[in-house]
Amino acid sequence: MIVIAHLSDLHLDGGVRAEERARAVLDHLEGLPFELAALLVTGDVADHGLPAEYEQARRLLVSRHPVLVGPGNHDERAAFRTVLLGQAGPAGSADAAGPAGSADAAGPAGSADAAGPAGSADAAGPAGSADAAGPAGPVNQVHRGDGFVLALCDSSVPGRDHGLLDDRTLAWLEEEVAATPAGVPVLVAFHHPPAALHEPFIDGIRQFGEERLAELARRRPSIAGFLCGHAHTPAATTFAGRPLLVAPGVTSTLRLPWERRAHREDVVHLDLPPALAFHVLSADGRLTTHFRTVPVRPTPGGFTKPV
Template sequence: MAIIAQLSDIHLAAGRDGRVDDASGPVRALRAAVSSLLALPARPDAVVLTGDLADGGRPEEYARLHALLSPLPMAIYPMPGNHDDRDAMRAAFGDHPAVVDTGVAPQAPVQYAVDVADVRLVCCDTTVDGHPHGHMSEERLAWLDGALGAAPATPTVVATHHPPFPIGIRFIDDMRFVDPAGFAKVISRHPQVVRIISGHVHRGSVGSLAGTVSTTCPSTYRQLFLDLTHPGRAAVTGEPAGFAVHLVTDEGAATTHFVPTGNYRPLMDVE
């Protein structure tokens, strides 16, 4: 069994002086998320960061992110979103051999597969340089197919930044995963994939792709307003920040919990 926590859309932002203000909203929110995660009765085996970790893709933002995550004792697996800079992220997480590959070209996709307890976590790069939407090229899809084919009997979680299913919020669907058909085709060939997890949406949602449950994660900072009308309003809300926790059994049963940030202690026993 494996417990994988998911933090997403952190958006640490440096000011004009290059400093990340410790009193800023994203910093305070991330500290609260880390504290909430550490307070869970069952600590996760790993934490995956599903993109938009920095707001401007600046080295100072990733350095501060790395420091703010240092209280977490478990493995941390970062991946980029449309706000991120791959090279700056790689440099900040230089102590992570799965993320840092010195043989790749500048701005090469950040994509890797790791084992978390008895589960496999496959992190895909859906970002498109200079654009907010997501896409996976034929080369990236071939990599994913090979990564999944390497462990066909191991329950697997596939992580992306852009969700491969429509959300219904116009603002987000305008920055959608463009043409996810190739991605769906690859997933359909690998029945050991028990969950697809994504960020980008700044709120929890559940969909499906190729018969596999697909979820998005709340932001550790700001949640987007749930307006399913058209054209709808692009706005953030005062809803609680949060994160996701994915439980995957050895048999491949997967359950996802959306956890609001905060120290919510038990009020009373119920049995």
């Protein structure tokens, strides 16, 4: 059974609250009596895209499970690539693995089997990214697991809140799907949902130009589904005839238009527990998703920890 844990929207800002909510979720995953096929993080890792925020993320995102993390609209590509992923050169080279890519960069656990972002050199895939544009280029990554492929596309548009898969990213995705053996399902992930979720604010900054992705999916039947974040609410719909599954937010939860608000700008719950998704890919290619909250309780000093 292939199980992928899916987190999104950590919004680490150097403070205690965001870090401890993320820590509660990561501790929950580390305590599972099961080996996950991957731990996917679909963007907005940092709140302001600052190097110090990626240092914070680098310390947190260390796991015994393979980790694959991509950027969102709050992230800054150059700092994301160099500080979080530890890539000194163009994206996707096999020698630019994340913190756990070698034994001397294993993070707190101190060994190469404690995977950080990018997990290991093979988490970058044969090319890792279709472009060689340096730190400012899209951060595209692929993880080829046992019986599945996870292609993480960079849907961020530098300096903007909406999303778009640019020509380089779409070409990279097509190449990675084409290189996948017949019968092996491909899950495509990114930050921005490519379909409306019926929340006006989120729909105004979703992924646009989605017709090009839909056309690619029509050419590539091995794509089993699409995974994203950005909305800070768990959601399930379809796109291009496949499941489109939206991970809840770790840092906060969106108030839906039909839910009560104290005032017009009261758009998120800050007091609800962090949450994540578990995607289960069965042998017949069917994708099942479970959403799970992780209760937290305050500890002395304002920290939180799993209940």
